[in-house]
Amino acid sequence: MSQRIEFDNVVQRFRIIRERPDTLRELFSKLYRRGEPGFYDFLALKGVSFRIGDGESVGIIGRNGSGKSTLLKIIAGVYKASSGRVSIQGKVAALIELAAGFHPELTGRENILLNGLLMGLKRREIKEREQAIIDFAEVGQFIDSPVKQYSSGMFMRLGFAIAIQVDPEILLMDEILAVGDGPFQKKCLDRIDEFRSQGKTTILVSHDMSAIRAHCRRALLINEGRLIADGDAAEVIAVYEELQAKIIGATDGKAHSAEVLVS
Amino acid sequence: MSIFSLLAEIQHNRELIWALALKELHIRYKRSALGFLWSLLNPLLMMIILSVVFSTIVRIGVKQYAIFLMSALLPWTFMSQTLAYSAESIVGNGELLKKIHVAKTVFPIAAVLSNVINFLLSMIPLLLLMLALRFPFHWTWFYLPVPFLGLVLFTTGCALFCSAANVFFRDVAHILQVVISAWFYASPVMYSLDFVPDRYRIFFRANPMAYILHGFRNGIYYGTVPSMASIAMSIGVGLVALVLGYAFFRRMQDSFVFYL
Numbered sequence: 087m088s089q090r091i092e093f094d095n096v097v098q099r100f101r102i103i104r105e106r107p108d109t110l111r112e113l114f115s116k117l118y119r120r121g122e123p124g125f126y127d128f129l130a131l132k133g134v135s136f137r138i139g140d141g142e143s144v145g146i147i148g149r150n151g152s153g154k155s156t157l158l159k160i161i162a163g164v165y166k167a168s169s170g171r172v173s174i175q176g177k178v179a180a181l182i183e184l185a186a187g188f189h190p191e192l193t194g195r196e197n198i199l200l201n202g203l204l205m206g207l208k209r210r211e212i213k214e215r216e217q218a219i220i221d222f223a224e225v226g227q228f229i230d231s232p233v234k235q236y237s238s239g240m241f242m243r244l245g246f247a248i249a250i251q252v253d254p255e256i257l258l259m260d261e262i263l264a265v266g267d268g269p270f271q272k273k274c275l276d277r278i279d280e281f282r283s284q285g286k287t288t289i290l291v292s293h294d295m296s297a298i299r300a301h302c303r304r305a306l307l308i309n310e311g312r313l314i315a316d317g318d319a320a321e322v323i324a325v326y327e328e329l330q331a332k333i334i335g336a337t338d339g340k341a342h343s344a345e346v347l348v349s
Numbered sequence: 350m351s352i353f354s355l356l357a358e359i360q361h362n363r364e365l366i367w368a369l370a371l372k373e374l375h376i377r378y379k380r381s382a383l384g385f386l387w388s389l390l391n392p393l394l395m396m397i398i399l400s401v402v403f404s405t406i407v408r409i410g411v412k413q414y415a416i417f418l419m420s421a422l423l424p425w426t427f428m429s430q431t432l433a434y435s436a437e438s439i440v441g442n443g444e445l446l447k448k449i450h451v452a453k454t455v456f457p458i459a460a461v462l463s464n465v466i467n468f469l470l471s472m473i474p475l476l477l478l479m480l481a482l483r484f485p486f487h488w489t490w491f492y493l494p495v496p497f498l499g500l501v502l503f504t505t506g507c508a509l510f511c512s513a514a515n516v517f518f519r520d521v522a523h524i525l526q527v528v529i530s531a532w533f534y535a536s537p538v539m540y541s542l543d544f545v546p547d548r549y550r551i552f553f554r555a556n557p558m559a560y561i562l563h564g565f566r567n568g569i570y571y572g573t574v575p576s577m578a579s580i581a582m583s584i585g586v587g588l589v590a591l592v593l594g595y596a597f598f599r600r601m602q603d604s605f606v607f608y609l
Contacts, residue, residue, distance in 0.1 A: 100607065110520045163450030166603040180449065187445050189372060191379050200372060203365040204451050 089175065090256055090287045091138040091161060096170035098131040098156050098311075130156040132311040133170065140255075141285040145292065145302035145319055147326050149333075153311045154291045158258055161289065176255030176287075179205060181246065190234035194225055194244055197233055201248045215251045222273070223247035243270060250277050256287045261294075275301075295323050352588075355454065355595050362455050369459035373434070374466060388467050392423065393474035400478070411541075413570075416484050419475055420569035421538045421562040424496070427468040428504045428558065429529045435460035435508035436515045436522045443609030453602045454595075457512040461505050475569075487572030495580060496564025502587025503557055506594030513598045516605050537562055557586035 103125040130153045138144055146154045159165045160172060162180045187201045198219055202212035220229050223244040225236070233241060243266050257278070266274070278301065282288055292298055298305060298319055305322035307315035307329075315325045359366065378384045400415030411417050438456035439446070446453065479486065515521040536558045542550060553559045560583040567573045574580075 110518055164447065164606055178450070182448055187449070189376065191376050192372065196372075200368050203368050204445065204449060206451075209364045209368075 088140050089137050089173070090140050090142075091136075091175075091289075092171070092173040093134055093136050093160075094171040095133045095135050096131055096160065096167045096172055097129060097133055098153070098160065098165060099168040100128045100130055101125050102128045129311050131160075131167075134308070134311075134313045135170075136306060136313060136316055138287060138289070140287060141282075142304060143282050143288045143290075143302045145290050145298035145305040145322075146308060147292070147295070147298060147305055147323065148308035149330070152308045154308050155260060157308065158260055158289070158291055161256070162258055174256070177206060177252070178256045178258060179249055179252040179254035180258040180260070181249045182260055188233050188241070188245065191232055193232055194220070194223075194229040194236070197244070198248055201245070202252070205249065205252050207252060215253075219244075219247045219251050222250065222277075224270070239266060242266065246274065250274065254286070256289065257281060258289050258291075260291045295327075298323060351595055351599065352592060355591075358452050358454055359458060362452050365451075366455050366459045366462060369455060370462035370466065373459065373463035388470045389474055392426075392471040393477065396474060396478050400482070413482060413484055416475075416479060416482065417541075417566070417570050418539060419478070420566045421536075423468065423471050423475060424500050424562060424565050425533065425536065425538050425558070426471075427464055428500065428507075429533070430467075431461050431464040431504050431508055432511055432525055432529065433522075434464065436511040436525055438508075439512045439516050439605060440519070440609065446606055447609055453605060454509070454598065457508045457598075458505070460512075461501065461508050464504075465501060485572070487568070489568040489572050489574055492574050493565065493568045496561050496568065496583050499561045499564065499583035499587040502584070503561060503590045506587070506590030506592070509591075509594035509598040513601045513605070516601070516608050532556075532558070537566075541566065557590065560586060 134153075134157065146157060148154050156165065158180070160167050161174060162178055163174070187204050188197045189200070192200065195216070198216055199209070199212055202215075203209065207215075220226075223240070223246070225240050225244055228236060228240065233244070236244070246266070259278070278288060282301075288301070290298065290301055302319045304317065305315075305319040306313055307322050307326050309329065314329075315322045374385070374388070378387055381387060383390065396415055396419055399418060403409055403414040403418070435457040438460045439453060442456050445451070478484075511521060511525060535552070536556055537545075537553065542553060542559075542563075545553065560579055563579055564575055564583050567575045575583075
């Protein structure tokens, strides 16, 4: 089994700016009254190491703000890790709403081309898949109308259908299962299962433990930027539930100090 | 050499860049009845106005002033429009860059490309105007690809710089407008260097656009080819701008996502 994803002691640092000098005026006024730095560093990931091989289905779980999405964005290539080594083998696609890549004035078909190119497909590959995307998205004759006329459901389904047809080696999903109605979700899940059965790597970030159980054999538990459990999905979920129970217990104990835990 | 990695990136993403450039043009003219024709009509109407104004109302001691002006104004407009577009190109695609991994250079490069297409199209009304005014076509038109190359290299370098700088300081887009209009009057567009007293000409030597515009005006209006030194400078300033602009862009591009 070849390695698809390798993380070696990966750190992701965010420079949190107290008052971001978005304009030069703010920068100058900041330089003028020196002293307290206008920012502090926040470590979203504090040295995370793991390997994911070809054909694995991995769930990433953890509380809000634990660093799950940061991890996913590093795999997707959106963030470049501040330190540590990241190695990704193969094409990565993320199943996220790609409304951002859509231009409202362009037709569905034109947006398929543009979005497909943005996701790294070649024009020829997109033309081959165009009909499959249109069918999957169930937009029918609207495909040649500007997407600004689409209903929000059609808009999301089209973005999703493009991503799902990219046919990558590694598929990333961040709480994907909220797109579309029941039948559409079912279709997506079937496609993801089909994908897995082809021996591709899938990574799912979710708070829905039943989705993790159903789709992942392995799970990674991230807490406060550290990988604290890695292994069989059922076992890691048990660790996570224990952790959550402990936090809920602590919150109950300390009655009104929930915000301490959040920070 | 960093330029080769830029070329490799362009080559690898050529289909995407082309699609983005066409989208840009498409959207610019989408809702108008005449559509793409505007890219021809707009410069043509402007030229007609200018030639009427400068041949009847304001008399300038330059023969066929409209052609004189256009030969430098068209490349100038290309440069200034491209910079205005490209300054917003990374910021405008911020939501996208926060979601997917894509070579970030494609956005400013596509802005350059869409304006190159517009610029080449604006040559058609210039040719029509020359026919209408019975202005001679000089063989030196064949020389124009040289200043054109310098113009595109220079503009691309500045576009890369502006698009990256605007991510960190959104003032760049505003400052640019002021700089461009001041730069316009400091460049030989409406006048030529012959109008400038000797002691001020030194300032024009420091203006990269002066060499490029000189090439265009010589080729189109005077029917001459500039001196070797001037030709070398017009390509040289282009290469320097490109190397510096791309070096800056490359240095900053990994942090874009944190400021978008």
